Amino acid sequence: MGLFGSRSKEKVDLKAQAKVMAEGVQVGASGIQFTSVFSCASTFAIAPKPIEVGVKRSKELKNRIVVSGQVKGGQFTKGETVAVVGNDGVVKAVTTILDLIPDDGTLDFTTELNANMHKKEAGPSANAWLILDVEDGITGGDLIAKL
Numbered sequence: 001m002g003l004f005g006s007r008s009k010e011k012v013d014l015k016a017q018a019k020v021m022a023e024g025v026q027v028g029a030s031g032i033q034f035t036s037v038f039s040c041a042s043t044f045a046i047a048p049k050p051i052e053v054g055v056k057r058s059k060e061l062k063n064r065i066v067v068s069g070q071v072k073g074g075q076f077t078k079g080e081t082v083a084v085v086g087n088d089g090v091v092k093a094v095t096t097i098l099d100l101i102p103d104d105g106t107l108d109f110t111t112e113l114n115a116n117m118h119k120k121e122a123g124p125s126a127n128a129w130l131i132l133d134v135e136d137g138i139t140g141g142d143l144i145a146k147l
Contacts, residue, residue, distance in 0.1 A: 034083070034145035036074025038130065040067045042140050046131070052114045064098060065138050066109065067130045071122050074146060076100055076130065078120040084134070085143040094147070096133045103127040 044066050050058040076082070078100045084092040101112045102122050109129055112118055122128040130144060 034074075034147070036076055036146035037072045038067070038076060038082075038128075038144040039069045039072050040138065040140055040142045040144065041069040043067050043138050045135070046113075048113060053116065057116075060098065061131060063135050065132050065134050065136065067132060067138060067142075067144060068103065068109075069128070069130075069144075071124055071126050071128065072143075073124060075121060075123045076128070076144075076146060081147050082130075082132070083145045083147055084132070084138055085145055087141050092137055092142070093134055097130055098133050099131040101129045101131075103129055 045063055046066055047062050048058050052058075053061070076097065078097055080097050081094065082097060083094050086092050099113075100120055100122060101109070101118050103109075103112075103126075105127070107115075112129070132138065132144075
């Protein structure tokens with residue numbers, strides 16, 4: 001057994017991990033509970049220009065989906081793994097939050113994205129934009145749940 005034990009080489013089954021979570025918000029008829037939930041009000045795809053956000057960031061965010069909505073419980077942070085849960089309680093995808101931009105209502109999404117000087121987390125009842133590492137399949141009314 002190495003420094004980190006034998007588990008360090010095992011792949012984590014994210015769907016199984018979601019089923020094991022004991023506390024949190026129950027989603028749909030599936031009975032799966034999550035510690036943090038974000039409701040999707042609307043979604044749109046982005047393709048930022050390199051001159052606006054930089055070459056590396058432009059490539060990373062090209063054709064990714066942005067979800068606008070509100071944190072219903074818990075907290076979300078850039079880089080976390082999340083599950084996209086449909087209206088029927090079925091997990092549509094497991095993905096990563098590429099960026100999280102709090103929406104305080106003063107500036108529009110493009111201005112906040114280009115400035116890149118925002119907090120990278122959102123707590124309960126906060127409005128935010130989540131840029132997810134997916135290119136389609138998310139609609140308004142879906143839930144984003146932290147694993």
